Amino acid sequence: MTRTSTIAVVAGALGALLLVAALRKSVLGVMVGAMLSPLPLAMVIFSFGVVYLPLTVFAGVVTVTVVSGSFSLAAVYLAVDAAPVALLSRLGLAAMVAGSKPIDGAALGRSVCWLVLVAFAAVVTGLALMSAGADGIEATLRARLEAILPALPQATAGAEPGINFTAARAEVMRSMAGLLPGIAAWDWCLRALISVGLGQLLLTKMNLAMWPTPAYRQFALPQWFFALFGAAAVAATALKNDAGFIAGNAAAILGLPLVLQGLAVVHYAAARVRYRLAWLALFYAVALATANIFSVLLVGLGVMDNFLQIRARYLTPRTGGE
Helix, strand or coil, rough: CCHHHHHHHHHHHHHHHHHHHHHHCCHHHHHHHHCCCCCHHHHHHHHHHHHHHHHHHHHHHHHHHHHHHHHHHHHHHHHHHHHHHHHHHHHHHHHHCCCCCCHHHHHHHHHHHHHHHHHHHHHHHHHHHCCCEECEHHHHHHHHHHHHHHCCCCCCCCCCCCCCHHHHHHHHHHHHHHHHHHEEEEEHHCCCCCHHHHHHHHHHHCCCCCCCCCCCCCCCHHHHHHHHHHHHHHHHHHHHHHHHHHHHHHHHHHHHHHHHHHHHHHHHHHHCCCCCCCHHHHHHHHHHHHHHHHHHHHHHHHHHHHHHHHHHHCCCCCCCCC
């Protein structure tokens, strides 16, 4: 076994151990593995090439199976870590076409689109095939959440008078059931996107990156994706009951790439001002504090950029890896 192959095997095993630690709720697993267990796999691909993907994934599958003693957890590893990173590995194929130049924004956008479309298809299919009761899919999800999360308080002895914990708990469960499918899809996509982006950053700092950093500020989605998002949004508004619930979650999932295009516009604009990092830090602090509102605003900004060409018309072009 060559040195590179050995590193790939060790990286696959490390990523698998981080995922198992996260599933077992250890401190390290929750702090690192919950979001970054795909990072070692991503770093192998973007330092050694796509050819090492199968070996690294195989090492991860073996590690999960041996450590957990369960083939089912190996399937979880394949689904939540290996599959999304494998989808994003097509960035490496795009980089080979680009040669010494950074991957352009259109190729980057297409790769993210395919990742999100897989999450979209999985969630929509899963919801459509779910055995729903008489009250529909959302009520079924709520019932399952209540069975999984019995620890949420129904009442508290020392609570302020007038607080109805039963009603509050029911509202929390209703909100969680409505958002859960979309949140799960976003989490699946973001874990891979963050791992790939962070991996490329670390490899670039260490001069180990196989390809130049993509031009993130040029991120652009294909036109057909906006049409697909618009159709899902219209369906979510027009349809009711289970069909409306599925369409609403579909629109939420398809909104992720639009948020990324909105962020690309923000970074493009920030590149033109002084104290760029300070402005971006302030922006992200406010965005995280008001995530729901900012997500909608960024979706709108992404749509506006597509139709009005904000970056091309009003902002000075500047390539780079941010």
